[in-house]
Amino acid sequence: MQTNLADFIKHTREGQEADAILRSCVHCGFCTATCPTYQLLGDELDGPRGRIYLIKQVLEGQPATRKTQLHLDRCLTCRNCETTCPSGVEYGRLLDIGRNIVEQQVDQQGGRPLAQRLQRAVLKEVLPRRWLFSPALKTAQMLRWFLPESLLNKVPARQKSGRWPRREHARKMLLLDGCVQPAMAPNINAATARVLDALGVQLVVAPKAGCCGAIRFHLNDQDGALADMRRNIDAWWPLVEAGVEAIVLTASGCGVTVKDYGHSLAADPAYAVKAQRISELSKDLSEVLPQFEAQLAQKLKGRISKRVAWHPPCTLQHGQQIRGKVEGVLRAAGVDVKLCADSHLCCGSAGTYSVLQPELSYQLRDNKLANLLESKPDMIVSANIGCLTHLQSGTETPVKHWIELIDSALLAA
Template identity: 75%
Template sequence: MQTNLAAFIKDTPEGKEADAILRACVHCGFCTATCPTYQLLGDELDGPRGRIYLIKQVLEGKPATSKTQLHLDRCLTCRNCETACPSGVKYGRLLDIGRRVVDQQAPRTWSQRLQRGALKQLLVQKWLFAPALQVGQMLRSGLPQKLKNKVPEKQDAGIWPQRQHARKMLLLDGCVQPAMGPNINSAAARVLDACEVQLLIAPKAGCCGAIRYHLNDQDGGLTDMRRNIDAWWPYVDGSNGEKIEAIVMTASGCGVTVKEYGHLLAHDVDYAEKAQIISALTRDLSEVLPEFEARLSSKLNGKIKQRITYHPPCTLQHGQQIRGKVEGLLRSAGVDVKLCVDSHLCCGSAGTYSVLQPELSYQLRDNKLKNLQATNPDVIVSANIGCLTHLQSGTETPVKHWIELIDSALNAVN
């Protein structure tokens, strides 16, 4: 695709990156067939190809409008289009660049600014979010259904293992997951403890940066990333006496972001090198456990009797391009795990999308659940807190993180 970027962005790092991405696109349309919002709305401008065209126009100098903003807002950033693209177009990065420019040129309404500002403040700060969720859980039975959907039932975190091991890994505790699904990280710690690996948490680490970054507070998101690097670095260089070999992610939405720290901070002279190292050390939990597959399968084979269906999050299968690992781990433990029809499509959660675009989000959730329920599961498992909460809001079938399934079976064995 030929480009002629406007002077305001042409020679900036973002402009050069956007130009390279735009030039890679050949407008073949393969992406359109895999786009969840295009499938729902049937509008070219609500598919990747149309959005790329809109972003190109804005970067070439055509003023952005609220309509441009709407079509970009409707994108889930599921990155399914990246998986489908034969030309390797980095659509997700182009969207981040385009959204920032559009928001600068087309100021949002007062209500939109208030809603987005509240999300950026509430979700990323555990000291605010955890008490607010606790109040919501106490009042849950009387909440309106739309609000009730966002408030999962209270969950016990279980016991965090206290054994010391020579092998150590860091765990990103995250911002909303410790309150919404406290058993997930504890389960990961217990399973790895059984594999003689100790999980550590850096007290000063927090939100991975994805929430603020993708809500167009990119400076705030980068600040979150720098804070995490500072918190993790003593464990990386071993200066605190606890040198780690990997940084483990139990939420794939966080994992895809931390793996991109090196790229996002590439122009920061103080953090670029450290960010590259942090990204290189980052592993989704499904990338860590295959090393211990034989040990786990010998303990678990045939012990998990439920019918299990797995929903692979977009941030795992499209963002991180990780497929088959969770299913492989479960099958090695004797689980006949299933995938549903259209397992490549987004469930509609997509971070804050279910709050900002509820109508589309719930249509996608209901479509996904229809396909999942067609497999007749006893339990649905996934790998991201957003997917778990969103899916559970629409079904009585238990929806859990896959590591909770393994942990529960190990406890039953022992």
């Protein structure tokens, strides 16, 4: 694709990156076949190819409008199109650049409607701050039965985390505790710690670490997101220097962001080298557990009789390009695990998308659940807190993180 970027962006780092991405696109349209929003809406501008053209126009000097912004807002950032693309177009990076510039231009024209500005401000200020989000969620959980359905879907029932193992091990890994997950599903990280403890690995947490930066970044507060990333690097660095083997990520949405720290902070001379090292150490939990498959098989073979449907999050299969590892671990542990039809498609959660684009989000959720429940599973398992909460809001079938299944079987062994 030929480009002629405008002077305001041409010689910047973002402009050079966007130019290279745009030139790699051959306009083949394969991406539209796997785009969830294009499938629902049938509008070229609500598919990757159309959005690429909208971004190209803005970067070449055509002023952005609220309509431009709407089509970019509707993108789930699922990155299914990247998996499909034969030319390797890095659509996700281009979208981040385009959204940021469109936001700036629309702000100069009066900005978003007030209700949208307030909604987005609350999301980016409350969700990343555990000291704000945790008490707010607890209050909502106490009032759960009085909440309207639109809010009830976002408030999971209270969960217990169980004990955190206290044994010391020579092998140590660092855990990203996260921001919303400890309040919404505290058992996930505790279960991870217990499973790794049983396998001879100690999981440690840096108290001053927090949100990975994904929430602010995808709400176009990129400066705030970079501040979150720097804070995490500062919190983790002493443990990195002490020799932790890996940074374990139990939420694939966080994982895809942390693995990108090296790119996000590449232009920051104070953090570029450290950020790259953090990215290199970062491992999704499904990349850590395969080395223990033989041990798990010995401990658990025949102990898990549940029929399980596996939902691979987009941030795992498309963002991190990890496929088959969770299924391999579960099958080694004796689990009858099934993928559903159209398992490559997004469930509609997509971070804050289910709040900002509820109509499209719930259509995608219902489509996904129809496929997942086709095999009549006893349980649905996934690997991202957003997917778990979103799917659970539409079904009585339990929806859990896959590590909780392994943990419960080990506890019963």
